[in-house]
Amino acid sequence: MSADPQRTLRSLLVSERSSFLEEKNRLSAQAQEHHLNYKVSVLLPECSSAPSHLDAALKSFSSFYLIRKLPLYELLDKQFLETAVYQGSVYGLSYRSRIDQENCVALTPNGRLSLSLDKDSYELLGVEGKPSRFNHRTTSRFVVSVDLTDSSMAPGGRGYQRLLTGLTSHVQLQSDFLLSHHPGGGAALQSLLSRYDWSEHSPEVSSRSLTHLSCPTLLTSDLQSCDPHSFLEWLGAVDADIGCENSSSSFLSSLVCPEPTVTASRSLSVSVCGLLLPQDVHRLIQELRCYLEQPRLAPWVALTVHGFTDSPVSWGNSEHGVLTGGENFYTLLLFHDHTYRLHLATGAPHTCPP
Structure with a gap:
């Protein structure tokens, strides 16, 4: 069988940047509109263990x-x-x-x-x-x-x-x-x-320690500093524990880390799974902001919130269904200067995320 590339279903990706200090930023409203979440993933570059306040937030999601x-x-x-x-x-x-x-x-x-x-x-x-x-x-x-x-x-x-x-x-x-x-x-x-x-x-919390992780060099929230699709592909591979070295001896993955890159000597990947409430996600985001206020070697952290594949709705009351993957998620990149980059994604032919 062969597939016609022209008939390949597209996906929708909305990307924007703003600041938590901007009164008109829409992040809180957008997160509240994503009602039914089953997984939250957090990547902390240059971190071996989460500080107590962040660890408490990860373990305090509602039952x-x-x-x-x-x-x-x-x-x-x-x-x-x-x-x-x-x-x-x-x-x-x-x-x-x-x-x-x-x-x-x-x-x-x-x-x-x-x-x-x-x-x-x-x-x-x-x-x-x-x-x-x-x-x-x-x-x-x-x-x-x-x-x-x-x-x-x-x-x-x-x-x-x-x-x-x-x-x-x-x-x-x-x-x-x-x-x-x-x-x-x-x-x-x-x-x-x-x-x-x-x-x-109770939501299940799991964590993995990563060593010598190649990361994109994300120094600012400028959307042009890294292609969103390439970054999300890399972040998904890290979350799924898929290598991005793309060595000639590997036939399992052709994924690579977007360039330019920097190597994080140690990183922490944490995930929470269950029926997760937007209020708890919002509290975690606030704790990640506090985390970034402390001196760190890495100037950013990433949080991804996944919706249920088989949910009848995704954002708000928008109908959700499955044609290829059933994806509906958003990824938030937080920077130490209180700016952020937000990517909202869903498959076609869904309504465009808010």
């Missing part, structure tokens, strides 16, 4: 819950709406459901319930939606997006009753479900948890 075989109509339960959805920010996602093959559901902190459904489930549900933008030759998937905070979706309302009837009588969808709440954690979810088999999980 989350896995509810097994949750009927989706439970997300419309009146008590759940009143104690969780209306009172704070709920983050929820169907677990291990493949968005290109199965029904997937997400509940985002703005109170929006998003369902990505196969054709049969959508027709049985009987609720208005629209064809997925990730259909191929035939319309086989549909998306339904419901604002649970809208007056029409108040318990007893017409829209609420129609969706509830669809989920209880027409198509009884259920899924293992990841769920978290901010603020308050499990207290707001207790009434729902008490009715099902569930377990609480």
Whole structure:
């Protein structure tokens, strides 16, 4: 088989630079819009171990819950709406459901319930939606997006009753479900948890020490100092523990570190995995800023936040799907002078990141 290079699906990459000292910088809003995160990776050049304040931030991500075989109509339960959805920010996602093959559901902190459904489930549900933008030759998937905070979706309302009837009588969808709440954690979810088999999980933290790491010479936040695609390729290879030496005897990788380069004698790569809340990511970013205020041999650090591949949404309420890789992530380069460089990436044909 051969692939036509002209038909290769493109990806979207938005790059910008700004400063934390700039009042109009959009970083906080952009990070908050990336609701459903499964991994945060941090690279600290010229560092052998994270200082205590940074280590505490990496280990203090909020816990989350896995509810097994949750009927989706439970997300419309009146008590759940009143104690969780209306009172704070709920983050929820169907677990291990493949968005290109199965029904997937997400509940985002703005109170929006998003369902990505196969054709049969959508027709049985009987609720208005629209064809997925990730259909191929035939319309086989549909998306339904419901604002649970809208007056029409108040318990007893017409829209609420129609969706509830669809989920209880027409198509009884259920899924293992990841769920978290901010603020308050499990207290707001207790009434729902008490009715099902569930377990609480803390995000998993892992670290690797790296020696003699070739790094791009990133001295400023100038976007022209290093090609974004090459830099992200290199950073991804470091995170995945793939060598970038590109020696003649290696056939595993042709990746190289963007030039000009500098060798970091020691570096630290740290990752946190789980259902990660944007609030915790924001706190980690603030701690990385504090870290850079101390005298260091390297003038920058990098943080990458990965969204779930099989999430029905990526940024905000934008539909997400899988055609090639399902990628949706952003990388933040922080510099000691409080400037930063932000790269937001997603696959085609997604909506352009904010």
